[in-house]
Amino acid sequence: MPDPHSPYKSKGGVQRIVSAIGYSYKGLKAAVRYEAAFRQELVLAVILTPCAIFLGRNISEILLLIGVVLLVLVVELINSAIEALADAISLDSHPLLGRAKDLGSAAVFVAFGAAFLVWISLIVVRITQG
Numbered sequence: 001m002p003d004p005h006s007p008y009k010s011k012g013g014v015q016r017i018v019s020a021i022g023y024s025y026k027g028l029k030a031a032v033r034y035e036a037a038f039r040q041e042l043v044l045a046v047i048l049t050p051c052a053i054f055l056g057r058n059i060s061e062i063l064l065l066i067g068v069v070l071l072v073l074v075v076e077l078i079n080s081a082i083e084a085l086a087d088a089i090s091l092d093s094h095p096l097l098g099r100a101k102d103l104g105s106a107a108v109f110v111a112f113g114a115a116f117l118v119w120i121s122l123i124v125v126r127i128t129q130g
Helices: 014-034 036-055 059-089 095-129
Strands: none
Touching: 014 036, 014 059, 036 059, 036 095, 059 095
């Protein structure tokens, strides 16, 4: 019976943490280089983060505003991973690969919707309460 453990999985310890940081950096670098949507959302995050500090009245509100923006980035990274994997499997049209890509896109849309609702809600509160 073959070994069920992947030879690519790390064994643990400090080296695992160092490797994980390296892989994460490579992933972020790839997202910036190859994913236009991620670049656009990253620009939005850079703009909205200082706005969150200005708009939030306490640390909880600031973290909520920044958190939903980061959520969009996280979901976009996962969506990009799904798309890259689907394209690596086949560039031909396939209903399941298409569905996977559509579901990833829907996840980004839902994350954007959540971020929009949080931001609009806090802005409306600021406007109505002065």
